[in-house]
Amino acid sequence: MVRIVFVAIALALAACATPASQSSAQDQFFANLEQLCGQSYAGRVVTNDSADAAFASQTLLMQVRACSASEIRIPFHVGENRSRTWVITRTSAGLRLKHDHRHEDGSEDVLTQYGGDTANSGSPTRQEFPADAFSQALFVENNIPQSVTNVWAVEVHPGTTFAYELRRENRHFRVEFDLSAPVAAPPPPWGAD
Numbered sequence: 359m360v361r362i363v364f365v366a367i368a369l370a371l372a373a374c375a376t377p378a379s380q381s382s383a384q385d386q387f388f389a390n391l392e393q394l395c396g397q398s399y400a401g402r403v404v405t406n407d408s409a410d411a412a413f414a415s416q417t418l419l420m421q422v423r424a425c426s427a428s429e430i431r432i433p434f435h436v437g438e439n440r441s442r443t444w445v446i447t448r449t450s451a452g453l454r455l456k457h458d459h460r461h462e463d464g465s466e467d468v469l470t471q472y473g474g475d476t477a478n479s480g481s482p483t484r485q486e487f488p489a490d491a492f493s494q495a496l497f498v499e500n501n502i503p504q505s506v507t508n509v510w511a512v513e514v515h516p517g518t519t520f521a522y523e524l525r526r527e528n529r530h531f532r533v534e535f536d537l538s539a540p541v542a543a544p545p546p547p548w549g550a551d
Contacts, residue, residue, distance in 0.1 A: 387481070396422065454487070458470055474489050484513045486510070521533065
């Protein structure tokens, strides 16, 4: 009987260990993001895929603009185009990244709200988001099936670098922002707050 109780306690403690470590890494990651709230940063493309030439030649800015205990919205400006916002949300199972794409009038683009949920605990400085079922269906419906295997990543290295990354077979895009030098940035025209 004592052995059964001991085994039950050991199993209960083991079951608690994984969510606690997952929560801890993701809580720290979210806290790292929250420290950036209200700030804007300049960035640059650090990968060399020819598909990214248009991005690489533009001024890139990110704003950690709207923060709550459960969601952080990060508009990403590419030159004069302010149509993109990264949205990181806490869920009951981890973190979620969505891409909110809008037209100049604020209406949603046909390719919007794609992204995914974390599949593991990640680390306090890096979280990965494989494409979810909604995103995969959206990509197929819009004739970009190569995107169904997308994995996005966001990194926050306090005081030095914020990075956004996209990976899939034969594709790697990464932009890095200098967290040591906040800059002024205009608000999105459609009020992504």
